[in-house]
Amino acid sequence: MSVLPKSVEKVIEEFGKLPGVGPKSAARMAYHYIRSSNKDASKLASALSDMEENVRYCKKCFNVTDKEVCDICSSPLRKKNKICVVEEPLDVVAFENSGVYDGLYFVLGGVISPADGIGEEELRFKELEKRVNELLEEVKGNKCIEIIIATNPSLEGEATASYIIDLFAKLAKEKKVNITRLAMGLPTGADLEYADRLTLKRALEGRRGI
Numbered sequence: 442m443s444v445l446p447k448s449v450e451k452v453i454e455e456f457g458k459l460p461g462v463g464p465k466s467a468a469r470m471a472y473h474y475i476r477s478s479n480k481d482a483s484k485l486a487s488a489l490s491d492m493e494e495n496v497r498y499c500k501k502c503f504n505v506t507d508k509e510v511c512d513i514c515s516s517p518l519r520k521k522n523k524i525c526v527v528e529e530p531l532d533v534v535a536f537e538n539s540g541v542y543d544g545l546y547f548v549l550g551g552v553i554s555p556a557d558g559i560g561e562e563e564l565r566f567k568e569l570e571k572r573v574n575e576l577l578e579e580v581k582g583n584k585c586i587e588i589i590i591a592t593n594p595s596l597e598g599e600a601t602a603s604y605i606i607d608l609f610a611k612l613a614k615e616k617k618v619n620i621t622r623l624a625m626g627l628p629t630g631a632d633l634e635y636a637d638r639l640t641l642k643r644a645l646e647g648r649r650g651i
C-alpha cells in the first residue's frame with residue numbers, strides 16, 4: 442500500500458521525467474505545489490498546456506516558435522547568405538543572446554550518435570539540404586551561401602560536422618556554398634548552450650573554412 446495519494450504519486454512521476462530531476466527532487470517539487478497558496482499548480486498547468494498548444498517548429502529552420510515561420514527567418518534584417526547549423530533550439534538562444542550573429546539558423550534536432558541509436562535518418566539533414574537550396578534560389582546564384590557548422594565540440598558533434606561536409610561537398614566544389622566550422626576556442630566536450638557571450642563571439646569570428 443502506498444503512503445501517498447495517487448494524485449501526488451502521479452505528479453512526482455511526471456516531474457521525475459524532467460532532465461536532471463531524480464525521484465527526491467521530483468517529490469520536493471510536488472510538495473512545493475501542495476504547500477503553495479496562490480494557485481501556482483493551476484498556473485503551471487495552464488502555462489504548460491498553453492505551450493503545448495501554441496509552440497511548434499518553424500517550417501524553415503526548425504527552431505521553436507509560435508508562428509509558422511519564426512521571427513528570425515522572416516526578418517528582412519537577417520543575412521540570407523549565412524546559415525548556422527546547430528544541434529538544439531537552446532543553441533539558437535545562446536547565439537542570439539551573444540548578439541554577434543546576423544544570419545539565419547538551422548536546428549538539426551541532435552547529433553549522430555550510434556550509441557544512443559541516433560542515425561542520419563533521425564536528424565533533419567534532408568530538410569537542411571532543402572533549406573540551403575531554397576536560400577541559393579533566394580540569393581539568385583550571385584552569392585555563395587556560408588554554412589557555419591556549430592555543432593558542439595564533442596565526438597558526436599564532430600561526426601555530425603563531417604556528415605554535413607560530405608552532404609554539401611558537391612555544392613562546395615561548385616563554389617555555391619562555403620562551409621565553415623566554429624573556432625575551437627570552445628573546449629572539447631563544451632556545450633554551446635552554456636558558452637558565454639565572449640567565447641561564442643570568438644568561436645564565431647575565428648571560424649575557418651573547410
Ligand SMILES: [Zn+2]
Pocket residue numbers: 499500501502503504510511512513514515
Ligand atoms: Zn525559422
